[in-house]
Amino acid sequence: MKSNNQFVIITGMSGAGKTVAMQTFEDLGYFCVDNMPPSLLPRFKNLVQSERDLNRVALVMDLRSGAFYDDLIEMYADLKAKDEDNVEIIFLESSDTKLVSRYKESRRSHPLARDGRVIDGIQTERKLLADVKEAADLVIDTTNLSPKDLREELAHTFESENSTHPFHIEVMSFGFKYGAPLDADIIMDVRFLPNPYYDLEMRNKTGLDHDVYQFVIESNGAETFYQQFSQLIKTTLPAYEAEGKSSLTIAIGCTGGQHRSVAMTERLAKDLIDHYPVNVSHRDIERHKQ
Template sequence: MFEIGGSIMSEQFELVILTGMSGAGKTVAMQSFEDLGYFCIDNMPPTLIPKFYELLQDTGKIQKVALGIDLRSRSFYDQIIQILNNVEDQQAVNVKIVFLDASDEELVSRYKETRRAHPLARAGRLLDGIAKERELLAEIKNQAQLVIDTTKLSPRQLREEIFHTFESGKETPFHIEVMSFGFKYGLPIDADIVMDVRFLPNPYYVPELKDKTGLDQPVEDYVMKSSGAQNFYEQFASLLESILPGYVNEGKSSVVIAIGCTGGQHRSVALTNLIGQRLKKQYPVRISHRDIKKQKETVNRS
């Protein structure tokens, strides 16, 4: 549910103030703005905003900023409204306040699930803390250009709503990294999908191919013409094409696909390039080869 006043997007410098009820989803929202390319800072004191804006003007490189701010006192509210009015008086900046809200029942449920204490009810009843926070935030909510009710929204749906509102007409910036690696140097700790291609013949044992890599055409030809290689490539690529939409639908911003052989120089490199080029037809893809130079470095040191 949205209550929108005024335009959300602007070609000017964009400053988004993200606030709202504790437990309403600020962490997810901040992560979403970060994925949209906003420079994000959480819990910045309002009195630092003018100085921070001056620093950004000096750099001239940052055009979109999201600041997460908790407003739990009337004086805090008075400060930020005045400060934002002063900043917005400058024609180069467009300030928008985004307020996250949820029903009392839902907020109670979320706090019980996480077993966290409400910041305004550390020694009292949870509902009393929520009621006090609502009272303190009533005026800033009225000032907000965008109010999002997260009562019935999952984290993925909240993310989608922010993307839809602040990047109208654009898709979630989902991207893929396809990486080759050598098992002898350890598994990539950030990999989402790992495939072992050590079942294929190793070009390392072919004298004329030993010092080449999977980036060289003779090595790729050797790998792909070996028994079962083409069938494996087609089935693995088809599997990836069938499951990647699920990652997108679940709100993942990226997926790392790691393809490994013994040293990360021949088989994995050749297949990583082929898989990466194929997936580029549908997604933004970065191809990398983590261990491609390590074999030569080891030889040079010995």
């Protein structure tokens, strides 16, 4: 576990996983900057210290910036001397064979071998980075790590005791008449339930109103459906988290997104909130007023 006040520099071999590392730090709540030139480090650190909300920052530095790594080591040493406990360099390493394989799979050229062999660029980069690797606080060899494995290792090391849970759930209601949400991972249709719209006393209310909520929850077939649906969700959530997903969006839809879907979304969110961070939204709940 790390403190809440962290300044992390991510560097290492091209193709060793810096993009995955940066995405992981973003999920952990860090403010992330990609391709930061070492010459800007001192000024950026001073800027961060003046901003009360930027107490955890992760920077990716690599050959794309045209950086002189002697400058990186010198400036890192200076930062370390001024703030020893809260500045770290993570160096991502991998074998030549694995790096060549990754470049072949991506069909990209190595930044130090644009017109030559990938292996030549890798070996040149390894020599340039030798001193940086030596100065690093943490060296991670990703040769035998999947992206999921790397995310888990970084999350375990850098997630603070007070940080938010890296895996969170979005539960939303919507109306099919306005289109299904494009970003939903799971979509459930509850249009088979009796529709409060046809009760004049409830037509202009929503699933947030007690009488509408009770009408939906207590309607014929609702309880059986909900128990089976919620059990399916609760069973699969740990597997989604284990696969490395940072969030999961569950969308529940009815015709207009005003009554049935709202009530079911509220009930599911209340059941899940004791186990996961949950955000609730009702995309189309106000559409009936338009």
